[in-house]
Amino acid sequence: MKRMITGITLIIMAILGAQSVQAAETNELQELIDNTPEKGVLELEAKTYEGNVVIKKPMTMKGQKGTKIHGDKKANVVEIESDHVTLDNMEIRYSGMSRSSDEEYSGVRVMGNHTTLKNLTISDSYHGIYLNRTKENTIQGNKITGHGTEVLGNQGYGIFINRAGRNMVKDNYIEKTRDGIYVEYADNNEIVNNTAVETRYGLHYMYSNYNIFEGNHFNRNVGGAAIMHSDHITLKDNTFSYNQGSRAFGLIIQTSRDIHVLQNEFHLNQRGLYLEQSTSNLIEKNDFFHNQIGVEVWASATAHTFIKNAFYKNNTNVLAVGGESNNEWFKGGVGNYWNTPMLDLNDDKIGDSPFENTSSLSTLVEENELAYLFLDSPAITIYEKTNELLSNDQVMAIDKHPLMSKEKQIKPIVIFISIIIAGTLIFLYRKGKLPWLTFGKKD
Amino acid sequence: MAYIWKEGLEQARGKGLWLGLGVLMLASIFIIAEARSFPADLGFEAMLLSLFDTNMYLVPLFSLFLASFSMFQEKEMKTAMILLTKKESNWTYILKKSLAVQIVITSAFIGAYFVLALFMKGFLAFHLQSFLHFLLITIVFLLIFNQIGVFLGTVCKTKMQLVGANILIWFVIVFLVDLVFLYFLPAITFDNLRLFSWIYFLDPIHTMRFYLETKLNLFGLSHMSRLMEKFVFMAPWKFLAINAFLWPTLFYFLSVFIKSGGTRQN
Numbered sequence: 001m002k003r004m005i006t007g008i009t010l011i012i013m014a015i016l017g018a019q020s021v022q023a024a025e026t027n028e029l030q031e032l033i034d035n036t037p038e039k040g041v042l043e044l045e046a047k048t049y050e051g052n053v054v055i056k057k058p059m060t061m062k063g064q065k066g067t068k069i070h071g072d073k074k075a076n077v078v079e080i081e082s083d084h085v086t087l088d089n090m091e092i093r094y095s096g097m098s099r100s101s102d103e104e105y106s107g108v109r110v111m112g113n114h115t116t117l118k119n120l121t122i123s124d125s126y127h128g129i130y131l132n133r134t135k136e137n138t139i140q141g142n143k144i145t146g147h148g149t150e151v152l153g154n155q156g157y158g159i160f161i162n163r164a165g166r167n168m169v170k171d172n173y174i175e176k177t178r179d180g181i182y183v184e185y186a187d188n189n190e191i192v193n194n195t196a197v198e199t200r201y202g203l204h205y206m207y208s209n210y211n212i213f214e215g216n217h218f219n220r221n222v223g224g225a226a227i228m229h230s231d232h233i234t235l236k237d238n239t240f241s242y243n244q245g246s247r248a249f250g251l252i253i254q255t256s257r258d259i260h261v262l263q264n265e266f267h268l269n270q271r272g273l274y275l276e277q278s279t280s281n282l283i284e285k286n287d288f289f290h291n292q293i294g295v296e297v298w299a300s301a302t303a304h305t306f307i308k309n310a311f312y313k314n315n316t317n318v319l320a321v322g323g324e325s326n327n328e329w330f331k332g333g334v335g336n337y338w339n340t341p342m343l344d345l346n347d348d349k350i351g352d353s354p355f356e357n358t359s360s361l362s363t364l365v366e367e368n369e370l371a372y373l374f375l376d377s378p379a380i381t382i383y384e385k386t387n388e389l390l391s392n393d394q395v396m397a398i399d400k401h402p403l404m405s406k407e408k409q410i411k412p413i414v415i416f417i418s419i420i421i422a423g424t425l426i427f428l429y430r431k432g433k434l435p436w437l438t439f440g441k442k443d
Numbered sequence: 444m445a446y447i448w449k450e451g452l453e454q455a456r457g458k459g460l461w462l463g464l465g466v467l468m469l470a471s472i473f474i475i476a477e478a479r480s481f482p483a484d485l486g487f488e489a490m491l492l493s494l495f496d497t498n499m500y501l502v503p504l505f506s507l508f509l510a511s512f513s514m515f516q517e518k519e520m521k522t523a524m525i526l527l528t529k530k531e532s533n534w535t536y537i538l539k540k541s542l543a544v545q546i547v548i549t550s551a552f553i554g555a556y557f558v559l560a561l562f563m564k565g566f567l568a569f570h571l572q573s574f575l576h577f578l579l580i581t582i583v584f585l586l587i588f589n590q591i592g593v594f595l596g597t598v599c600k601t602k603m604q605l606v607g608a609n610i611l612i613w614f615v616i617v618f619l620v621d622l623v624f625l626y627f628l629p630a631i632t633f634d635n636l637r638l639f640s641w642i643y644f645l646d647p648i649h650t651m652r653f654y655l656e657t658k659l660n661l662f663g664l665s666h667m668s669r670l671m672e673k674f675v676f677m678a679p680w681k682f683l684a685i686n687a688f689l690w691p692t693l694f695y696f697l698s699v700f701i702k703s704g705g706t707r708q709n
Contacts, residue, residue, distance in 0.1 A: 197484075200666060219484045222666045241482040242489070244656070245663035246671045267482050268489050268661075290481075290489070367629050369670050373643070374628075376652065378499060379621030417472055 063090030095125035106130035127156035146177030275301035335399035355402035360387035450543035463505035488659035506588035514596025
């Protein structure tokens with residue numbers, strides 16, 4: 001009898017306990033979500049709601065200025081398990097940050113299709129937005145902030161697209177996360193007009209094919225974008241600038257093929273474009289300006305075609321490291337702009353003689369990483385000239401049809417400054433303040 | 444104070460200082476104009492780094508010539524002899540002269556950069572903190588090369604000797620040292636890296652550029668390889684402080700100990 005009473009008591013306590021846990025887990029926002037009809041719109045007030053919440057039906061959750069959802073730092077703040085869910089205009093913070101949990105948590109985890117996430121501000125989360133095994137979602141106009149480069153290992157990605165296809169990622173601003181946008185086993189995504197700053201890689205593709213990547217901006221990252229083990233990708237009209245550091249690059253293409261790098265700008269990077277173990281990529285109409293190394297090609301990168309690219313004021317335009325490889329620097333009678341004076345007697349806008357880009361730095365760079373420290377040194381010019389005289393230099397690129405440099409128009413500001421300076425000098429000279437300008441005239 | 448006043452008047456009356464400042468400002472204005480085409484994000488910082496790269500050639504040259512000729516003139520005009528026989532010891536004379544040279548030349552160059560700051564503000568997104576880092580570097584630059592100039596002016600006996608010494612020192616520091624580094628680079632391994640690092644960072648031009656790059660966010664110290672982490676074993680500002688103290692002090696004492704007996708006519 002005693003046993004029976006004890007058993008019944010335990011069962012009742014267990015039921016009551018479960019109910020109380022359930023009650024604790026239910027919060028105001030979850031109740032609001034649960035009470036919203038399917039395909040309904042839940043308009044949130046300008047206040048802070050407690051997370052975490054799960055959305056299991058098609059609906060729209062709309063915030064306003066001051067709407068915040070704060071997680072309990074133990075799980076995903078907002079988990080979307082249904083198709084056709086929209087989140088708009090709210091701030092989301094405090095997901096779980098544990099790396100030893102069953103899953104990597106995020107500000108918003110999307111597992112349904114046709115989800116729209118727009119105008120969200122996400123911070124203090126492991127991943128910002130995590131698309132997992134889903135498709136045809138739109139991620140637009142969100143701002144995601146990580147914890148900074150000092151703690152990269154303890155945090156995740158701004159936007160993590162994992163085994164998710166046909167998504168549109170547009171107009172997002174991501175800073176200080178591990179990688180800005182990380183795409184893994186995800187095909188046919190469009191990544192347009194996003195900005196990633198102060199991350200490890202602004203964009204990181206792994207095993208993802210047939211993606212379009214257009215109009216994005218990558219500044220001050222360790223690497224602007226990394227395309228690895230991914231094929232058939234178009235990168236167009238992106239800017240890669242100020243990606244500086246001993247191992248930094250604007251764009252790395254590694255173990256990938258059929259990548260079309262079109263009309264991008266590579267400005268002031270340690271290396272503009274870095275090619276390794278990849279093949280059959282087309283590098284076309286890009287602008288390489290003021291980089292330490294414009295293009296660094298390792299011998300394992302083969303059958304690349306470079307046409308109509310412009311190289312201006314890079315310390316080294318092209319560095320072929322590790323030996324010769326069969327990359328083409330012209331195609332169909334069209335090469336690249338090298339910003340080097342050359343003859344064009346028949347006025348066909350193609351240089352009359354082939355352009356040979358030579359350098360003796362490749363061996364140094366190959367042997368010792370510290371060589372990068374000297375690429376800005378005034379001594380580099382002498383080093384290159386000396387090796388040229390001693391025939392120690394190597395051919396980095398041969399362009400049989402170099403394009404004539406575009407005539408650069410003199411900017412009005414330069415004309416204005418020149419006139420001011422010349423005028424001042426003439427005035428001073430005529431006033432007799434600069435008698436030493438006349439040779440032989442004594443004071 | 445009398446030394447500073449005298450130095451100021453002499454430098455202002457001479458042509459060298461104005462020529463130096465003029466060339467520096469002219470070159471800088473064109474760099475500022477060019478920087479307008481840089482991407483806006485860090486365009487100002489990239490311009491400051493370009494300016495430093497130009498300074499790498501110009502500042503040592505002008506600084507060496509101005510300081511060394513100022514020192515040499517004291518011997519040539521016999522003012523040094525008068526001062527030394529009346530009231531100054533060799534130590535105090537060189538110290539006071541060095542201070543005067545440092546203050547006058549550094550003030551003149553810093554003044555020029557404040558004028559240039561107006562152009563920078565007009566044409567670019569001006570960031571005060573970055574500009575102040577640049578000014579700090581310029582002051583350290585001048586501090587070191589002025590003192591080398593004082594040393595050369597003290598030890599050289601003829602003007603021809605002095606001109607030759609100035610150009611030689613300029614060439615060695617700006618070009619030759621790095622050429623030597625480049626030829627020894629293949630011999631650098633992980634084991635002897637610390638020694639290499641010390642030698643590298645005791646070159647003030649290396650340290651100044653590295654400090655500027657890191658402070659202007661144009662070179663990240665995160666995600667470095669093991670080699671680079673061992674190479675940068677100390678914060679760049681510490682290397683800068685060591686250079687700013689070591690070289691002027693060393694050349695001051697060298698000036699005192701390797702004094703010349705006077706001048707010889709060419």
